[in-house]
Amino acid sequence: MTTLTTAPATTATTAPAAKRPSAARSSQADGMAIASFVLGLVGTLVLNVVLGPCALVLGTLALTRGTTRRGRALLGLTLGAADLLLLAVLTATDGTLSWHLG
Template sequence: MTILTTTGNTTTPAQRTTPRRSPQADGMAVASFVLGLVGTLVLNVVLGPCALVLATLALTRGTTRRGRALLGLTLGAADLLLLAALTATDGTLSWHLG
């Protein structure tokens, strides 16, 4: 009598569940937050889209600073909404008081 056994690919659970993480993803998350924050004050036409792109890249590359990336995504969208509001109200791309 012969007993047949099959052996499959043996991987540890850590190898199967760990997503690929880029070492630059954390820096991208922080940069998106800073660019989104600064973009609410100056150059929102440039810094808003940059914050959106960096936040999206950081989230897709598996950052450990997920909250910062989500804040960068939110602030980048707020920059573009602020730009649209400024353009619609007075036709310019800049802040002015009074």
């Protein structure tokens, strides 16, 4: 008499469950990369002192959490640093913490 053994049915249902936290973490990191880019871009125009550091923090977190949008995270880091550099230059020329063009 021959008996057939099959794989347990639970392995098929637990495999996607094991991938969910990684996928959720990756999508959160992707969102952070996009937010870093957008905040860095908007920060070049307004609220440099607030949006620049936010872009730097979010870009760093996105890279450490393994985002698939690495280029956007790096652009967010670059724009965040540019925000702070722009604020420093314009503040030095104006002599105050607030600045305006014109």
